[in-house]
Amino acid sequence: MFFTKRVAVVFFCFFFALHAYAQGNGKAIALKQLLFSIEKQYQVSFNYTENTIANLKISPPATSLSLLEKIAYLSQKTGLSFEIINTKFISIHTKMKPELPLICGYIFSSIDGTPLENANIEWENNQATTSDKNGYFEFKNQKKTNVTISYIGFIPQKIEIVENQNTACQKIYLTPNITQLEEIKTTSFLATGISKNKDGSFEIKPKKFGILPGLIEPDVLQTMQQIPGINSADESVASINVRGGTHDQNLFLWNGIKMYQTGHFFGLISVFNPNLAHTIAITKNGTSAFFGESVSSVVDISSNSNTSDKNSFSAGINMINADIYAKFKVTQKGFLELAGRRSITDFLQSPTYEEYYKKAFQNTSVTNSSTNQTADYDDSQKFNFHDITAKYSQKIGQKDHVILDLITISDQLKVFQSNTLNSETQSESNVLYQKNYGGNLYWKHHWNTKNKTQINVYSSHYELDAETRKNENNQFLKQENSMIDNGIKLENNHFQSSKLTLNTGYQFNEIGATNLDKINSPAFYRKIKTVLRTHAAILEGKYNDTLARVYAAAGVRINYIEQFQKAIIEPRLQLNYGISKYFSTAFLGEFKSQNCHQIIDLQTDYFGVEKRRWILSNNSTIPIQKSQQASISFAYAKKDWLLSVEHFYKKVSGITSASQGFQNQLEFVKINGSYAVLGSEVLVQKKTNHFITWLSYTYNTNNYNFGSLKPPTFANNFEINHVVSWSGSYEKNNFKIALGSKWYSGKPETTPSTIVINTTDVVNPKIDFNSPNNQRLNSFFQVNFSTTYKWESQNKIRYNVGLSVVNILNKKNEINEYYRINTATNTIEDVKTYALKRTPNISFRVSL
Incomplete structure (x- = not known):
């Protein structure tokens, strides 16, 4: 032109x-x-x-x-x-x-080939021009120069122009920079690298993670317990309670793969490699309609990186495990990522390991409530764990992206126990294997600038195997619990405008559960296998108007269960309105359901270490769990101050008593019921230069309702009425330090009404208990500390060293208490479980 x-x-x-x-x-x-x-x-x-x-x-x-x-x-x-x-x-x-030679070109979209009008072309000396309606531009060549071409909604591209270049007009294709609607976030929520989105979810970026008390690595399951409303009553990452729910009611996803095992060392260490994940999203309420099979929270862990620009390598070690990470650029647009972690307890039993071991197996030492004597066991054990992940990412052309993710997790424990009581020696050998492995194949295709489609094909396998052999009579017990979860998920995103996105999808799941119990003497064999196939249709819309300060998302998920010929409709809602520049309010609501959950048949299953087993609903004696939740929150953020207040109500129906871990008169009772939680969560946070301090308070009442019992309503096993947390952290340059504390009221327990055993039934003597959960444990208080420092050598090698101390005051915190009959002494034993004592940990890491 x-x-x-x-x-x-x-x-x-x-x-x-x-x-x-x-x-x-x-x-x-x-x-x-x-x-x-x-x-x-x-x-x-x-x-x-x-x-x-x-x-x-x-x-x-x-x-x-x-x-x-x-x-x-x-x-x-x-x-x-x-x-x-x-x-x-x-x-x-x-x-x-x-006269200099003329340089010309045409600019097109790489998606559909349409010309881009008014694209900006800049070269040296701040000179610039724009393209016409045909995408055409021209300028006089200036010997050798770099030209940057940019267009709104597309990734900028830089090309080099050389003197005497061929005068034929170049064709340049720009790639759309398509993302979901950008959501305003509250950054530095609790720590650097943690933010809160407008939809109410929390986002953790491990690579940008600051520091939290007691943590020297960005462990996702430890970090999420710092968020108000999320707690672990028994100090375990394998028993996380979100607003009063049980651990199995949370959905844990790793790159689209459902994880049935979340903890190493039986809940003391997360199975998710903290040096791998790129983005972690945690949702307590207002879940997207694309997530099902959960009546509590969703923890979505994604290690998908969009960059493959350089190779990287790192290795680290702490007092429990060592790990290695490597990323290789395989092609121009493809990379391979490998990560592995393994325990070092085979050859080094550090003070950290000793405290973990005492915590995991402390119930081998019990107290007799009538004589106050202690029965001690001699133990020899072999324990190890590992996790390995692999990723291959390949971009194909300008429109397609394919990712393959693989993960394997394994724990192995071998314990030999012997006990001498009344001059009689008893011994047994125990072997326990727990593993979870899976894969996900992901494909994304950009149809044009407004439409993209994502497809996930995934599989997850879980196994829990235990063998117990009593040496004195050669009695053999074998138990197995396995899960196979296969599925496909389709999602299409249509960007209607800069403010509105419409998402549609379909998901199919086939889940199979197998439970096996086998004893040689007396002979007993039981094997139960069940399968459920579920179809889900999904519709969701998101609206984000930053000028009007309005964010809204509404969706519906319709589940159809083939075996039950039953449809379940689950609406979801997120609404956030900025009343002013600094003050906003949000309303969240959801209906959800769950067919897969954990129960405890016997407290001694899997020799009492991992006693939970996964089962599937049968729509009768084991109903489908359903939840309804609503919450309203208010947030004020100004001049580095943050105040957040949220009130919520949550009800979950269809629970079984076996899923709640009763250790009282309800331990062997099989009934169904519900629980309801009403609570509030408050957070006050102040950031000053490099210093962040925050104080949070959570209050809730959580009650069961089992209609067939008298009384039908009583406190939930996981009810913690009051939780107060405080933390202060300082981050400057390469140095980080944090100190914090947590206090919460004791959870409920059921006490015997008398220390005398009821022998009315001589064959089956029992303990007479008070009404369920009639009393509470003492309150819990813990102070934690952590610090890290990193530096870089002249040859660009980066080093990181960290120190943490959990329970720095070495306070003895009781986290569980129950009672049982000791048949050898014919007395009632009071069994107490305590939290970790003072536990240090040191880490060292090298990165290239």
Whole structure:
């Protein structure tokens, strides 16, 4: 377009020069004055610098000449170049000598090939031009220069122009930068790297993670317990309670794979490698309709990285395990990522390991409530764990992205126990294997700038195997629990506008559960296998108007269970409104359901270490669990102050008594019921320069309702009425330090009404208990500390060292208490479980 206009100017200059010259026979006047006259006559505007036309005088052209003829006349008389930019603007500059070669090009979208009008093309000396409606641009080459091409909604591209380059116009394709609607976040929530989104979810970026008390690594399951409303009543990452729910009611996803095992060392260490994950999203309420099979929270862990620009390697070790991480660029747009972690307890039993071991197996030492004697067991054990992950990511062309994720997790424990009581020696050998492995194949395709589709095909396998052999009578017990979860998930995102996105999808799941119990003496064999197939149709819309400070998302998930021929409709809602620049309110609501949950048949299953087993609903004796939840929150954020208050109500129906871990008169009772939670969560946070301090308080009442019992309503086993947490952290340059504390009221327990065993039934003596959960344990209090420091050597090798101390005051915190009959002494034993004592940990890491 610009080239054509320039040719027109030259044409008129050539053919009308003599004619125009003959007409100019008046008195010479200043060129600037003449330009003003032409601008007024033809409604055009001349662009020039004062130095260009200074002191120039010429005779006016004849008034009968056209605009182009007058421009040709002026060019001939002044020796200046007149360039018509469009119909209204004419640029005046000195003529370029010699003429440089012309560089031209066309700019297109890589998705559908459409030309991009008004794309910005910038080169050296801050010069710039734009493309026309055909995507065309041109400029004079300046020897060697870098040109940056940008367009709103597309990824900028830089190309190099070299002198004497082929004059054929280049075709340049820009890739759309398509993302979901950007959500305003509350950054540095509790610590750097943790933020709260407008939809109420929390996002953790491990690579940007600051520091929290007691943590030297960004462990996702330890970190989430710092968020108000999330707690672990028994100090275990395998027993996380979100707003009063049980651990199995949370959905844990790793790159789209459902994880049935979440803890190493039977709940003391997370199975998710803290040096791997890139984004962790935690949702307590207002869950997206694309997530099912959960009546409590969703923890979605994604290690998908969009970059493959360089290779990287790191290795680290602490007092429990060692790990290694590597990332290799395989192709121009593809990379391979490998990570592995293994315990070092085989050859090093550190103080940290000793405390973990005592915590996990402390119930081998019990107290007799009548004589206050202690029965001690001698133990020899072999324990190890590992987890390995692999990822291959490949972008294909401009529209497709394929990712393959693989994960394997394994724990192995071998324990030999012997006990001497009344001059009799009893011994047994125990072997326990727990593993979870799976894979996910992900494909994303951009149809055009407004539509993209994602497909996930995934599989998850879980196994829990235990063997117990009593050596004195050669009695053998074998138990197995396995889960196979296969499925496919389709999601389509349609970007209706900059404010509105419409998402649709379909999900199919086939879940199989197998439970086996086998004893040789007395002979007993039981194997139960169940399968459920579920279809889900999903519709969701998101609206985000940043000017009006309104964010809204509404969705519905319709589940259809083949075996039950039953449809379940689950609406979801998120609404956030900014009342002012600093003050906002949000309302969240959801209906959810769950077919897969954990129960405890016997407290001694899997020799009491991991006694929970996964089962599936049968829509009768084991009902489908359903939840309804609503919450309203208010947030104030100004000048590094943050105040957040949230009130919520949550009800879960269809629970079984076996899933709640009763250790009282309800331990062997099989009934169904519900629980309801009403609570509030408050957070006050202040950030000053490099210092962050926060104080949180959570209150809730959590009651069961089992209609067939008397009384039918009583406190939930996981009810903690009051939780108070405080933390202060300092981060500057490469140094980080944090100190914090947590206090919460004791959870409920059921006490015996008498210390005398009820022998009315001689064959089955029992303990007479008070009403369920009639009393509470003592309150819990713990102070934790952590610090890290990193530095870089001259050869660009990065080092990181960390120190943490859990329970720095070494306070003895009781976290569980129950009672059982000791048949050897014919007395009632009071069994108490305590939290970790003072537990240090040291880490060291090297990164290339």
